[in-house]
Amino acid sequence: MSAEETLILVKPDGVARGLTGEILRRVEAKGYRITDLRMLTASRELLAEHYEEHEGKPFFEPLLEFMSSGPVVAVRAEGNRVIEGFRSLAGATDPTAAAPGTIRGDLGRDWGVAVQQNLVHGSDSTLSAERELGLWFA
Numbered sequence: 541m542s543a544e545e546t547l548i549l550v551k552p553d554g555v556a557r558g559l560t561g562e563i564l565r566r567v568e569a570k571g572y573r574i575t576d577l578r579m580l581t582a583s584r585e586l587l588a589e590h591y592e593e594h595e596g597k598p599f600f601e602p603l604l605e606f607m608s609s610g611p612v613v614a615v616r617a618e619g620n621r622v623i624e625g626f627r628s629l630a631g632a633t634d635p636t637a638a639a640p641g642t643i644r645g646d647l648g649r650d651w652g653v654a655v656q657q658n659l660v661h662g663s664d665s666t667l668s669a670e671r672e673l674g675l676w677f678a
């Protein structure tokens with residue numbers, strides 16, 4: 541049986557703050573395997589597809605703006621229940637509310653801007669993981 545896979549993104553704030561290593565260290569320390577990785581500045585088109593479920597929401601445009609503002613690191617990771625496991629490592633969307641011990645809780649900052657600059661993205665289901673891995677590792 542092949543292990544579950546997920547897409548992890550280190551967002552532009554994580555890369556700019558030099559936290560890529562620290563974030564991926566936590567992923568590996570938890571026992572997940574990184575099987576592919578690339579750094580890129582994402583196009584609006586890619587991001588609009590990636591975040592299609594949020595189209596029409598007030599933070600959609602600022603989110604695309606933020607996510608295309610600098611390089612991101614896209615990671616393919618695998619392991620038993622890695623989707624749920626990485627979401628748990630990442631913590632709540634809002635860095636202020638995220639529990640200590642999580643990536644967002646320990647390292648996330650509230651900059652008081654329109655979008656939660658919360659360091660990481662992780663797929664939220666097997667269906668999104670498959671769709672998102674197809675987009676970022678086409």
Ligand code: IDP
Binds near residue numbers: 603654655656664
């Ligand atoms: P998640 O990244 O924790 O899965 P989602 O609800 O999928 O959260 O939202 C995607 C991203 O959009 C978040 O990580 C965050 O950067 C941004 N976002 C979500 N909700 C809000 C909001 O209410 N205000 C501002 N930004 C938001």
